[in-house]
Amino acid sequence: MFSNKLLKLKSKKRDGFTLVELIIVVAIIGILAGIAIPKFGKITKNANVKADIASAKTLHGIAATLIADGTITIKPDTGKYPDNVTKAVESRLDGEKYPKVKALDGYEFAVGIYRMDDIKVFATTNKTGDKVIEVYPYGEGIYKDFGKADSK
Numbered sequence: 001m002f003s004n005k006l007l008k009l010k011s012k013k014r015d016g017f018t019l020v021e022l023i024i025v026v027a028i029i030g031i032l033a034g035i036a037i038p039k040f041g042k043i044t045k046n047a048n049v050k051a052d053i054a055s056a057k058t059l060h061g062i063a064a065t066l067i068a069d070g071t072i073t074i075k076p077d078t079g080k081y082p083d084n085v086t087k088a089v090e091s092r093l094d095g096e097k098y099p100k101v102k103a104l105d106g107y108e109f110a111v112g113i114y115r116m117d118d119i120k121v122f123a124t125t126n127k128t129g130d131k132v133i134e135v136y137p138y139g140e141g142i143y144k145d146f147g148k149a150d151s152k
Helices: 002-011 019-068 085-091 141-146
Strands: 108-115 118-124 132-136
Touching: 019 085, 019 108, 019 118, 019 132, 019 141, 085 108, 132 141
Parallel strands: none
Antiparallel strands: 108 118, 118 132
């Protein structure tokens, strides 16, 4: 009789997890999420910055090609920014539109040519350039650590 009761107790002993075990598991998942989520946010930001730099390099290369083939000309004595840069660069892009700036909300790309050897790509808030951040070749702000290795 005594052994029969003991067998029944052992067979009914556990059907699920206790409340304490569930709380511990939830706490561990919360700690892991607290560590992982900021890391993923940083990875996304870095990916957007690198994508912007890749787009800026493409725009820079197109502008250099347009200067080399004579589509864009700069008078050496004035060093004035040529008027046809935006349309000339856009005409060489797939879809004929500048890529979107991914790392900064409300910004768009602009290409500046100041001399034959001085082509810069900026992220700007609008066409008038109220806020301007150099993306390539040297990078400013969030783009600074990802730009060229040599300094200005």
